[in-house]
Amino acid sequence: MSKEKGIPPGWSYNPASWGQRMPIVIAAMVGFAIATYLALFQLKVIDTVWEPFFGNGSRKILTSETSQILPIPDGALGALGYLVDALAGIIGGTRRWRRMPWIVIAFGLAVGPLGFISVLLVVLQPVLYDAWCTLCLVTALISVVMIGPAMDEMLASLQYMKRVKDAKVSMWKAFWGYKEVQGRVI
Amino acid sequence: MWAQVINAILGIWLMASAAMLGYADAKTITDNEHILGPVIASFAIISWWEATRVVRLYNVPLGLWLLLAPWVLGFDNTAATVNSMVVGALVTGLSFVKGKIEDTYGGGWSAVWKSDTLHAREARKQPRVDLDK
Incomplete structure (x- = not known):
């Protein structure tokens, strides 16, 4: 069964299948598009920003001190984060949970902090600036929605690393997917 | 859910x-x-x-x-x-x-550090060869 489909042992499905990964990659691309749009406003390439509900809210948030705390605006950092997520989601085949654990674990770790920072920024909007920014809320929702479906694949890779450790095979080589350790642990 | x-x-x-x-x-x-x-x-x-x-x-x-x-x-x-x-x-x-x-997850998150878990037992049942060949 798992020989054909790459299903991890003890699992009922393969978390690295394209059906599992594509929705996350698409979500990340949408997040990337919106964050790029917001960054263009912050970099003054475009001078208005779409805000259907909260009046002057988006402008207030996107030009706030928090958004300029780093040398590049937070929208640009967000766009970079979504791009990393999309790339880490798309690299590798359907057996990547054991052939390249590094990318799966990097993927899981990239999705986590992006979600955390998004939620933090959502909290700061009303607390510090008494304003809301619609598209910022949308991107935050996207990054939170991505966390759950990315974690199952990371779990499969971490379990694989545990089996590598128990089999006394080099965890370093297994993590980076060295050819010589491929197939020594299932 | x-x-x-x-x-x-x-x-x-x-x-x-x-x-x-x-x-x-x-x-x-x-x-x-x-x-x-x-x-x-x-x-x-x-x-x-x-x-x-x-x-x-x-x-x-x-x-x-x-x-x-x-x-x-x-x-x-x-x-x-x-x-x-x-x-x-x-x-x-x-x-x-x-x-x-409804799905099974190889024993879940605790199976990452515990021994003799579902994924470890299932893996032992499979022959240890390169599955991709």
């Missing part, structure tokens, strides 16, 4: 309730709701997926805090007090609803 959908809606409701119930000027109350709301909604949404369903329990202390907050922070608005306590009670209760788990 329905329980965590409701908790996500309750979290979003907390973000909006100050404006809806008319106590938007009470800074302590609204700050409390604006901090708790997004965090509760996030934990609830993450636990929509079976592999991360356990995250729903992170909302238990947050729900309990909403029950205590009117007294600890000294809310002076009845609508805010009732809102905080009703939402807190619902979030706490619904966080314990695990729902159906």
Whole structure:
């Protein structure tokens, strides 16, 4: 069964299948598009920003001190984060949970902090600036929605690393997917 | 999963309730709701997926805090007090609803450090060859 489909042992499905990964990659691309749009406003390439509900809210948030705390605006950092997520989601085949654990674990770790920072920024909007920014809320929702479906694949890779450790095979080589350790642990 | 959908809606409701119930000027109350709301909604949404369903329990202390907050922070608005306590009670209760788990996950997160777990036993049954050849 798992020989054909790459299903991890003890699992009922393969978390690295394209059906599992594509929705996350698409979500990340949408997040990337919106964050790029917001960054263009912050970099003054475009001078208005779409805000259907909260009046002057988006402008207030996107030009706030928090958004300029780093040398590049937070929208640009967000766009970079979504791009990393999309790339880490798309690299590798359907057996990547054991052939390249590094990318799966990097993927899981990239999705986590992006979600955390998004939620933090959502909290700061009303607390510090008494304003809301619609598209910022949308991107935050996207990054939170991505966390759950990315974690199952990371779990499969971490379990694989545990089996590598128990089999006394080099965890370093297994993590980076060295050819010589491929197939020594299932 | 329905329980965590409701908790996500309750979290979003907390973000909006100050404006809806008319106590938007009470800074302590609204700050409390604006901090708790997004965090509760996030934990609830993450636990929509079976592999991360356990995250729903992170909302238990947050729900309990909403029950205590009117007294600890000294809310002076009845609508805010009732809102905080009703939402807190619902979030706490619904966080314990695990729902159906239909797939198997090799023994779950604890199987990453424990020995003799489902994935380890299943792997031993398979021949140790390169499966990709």
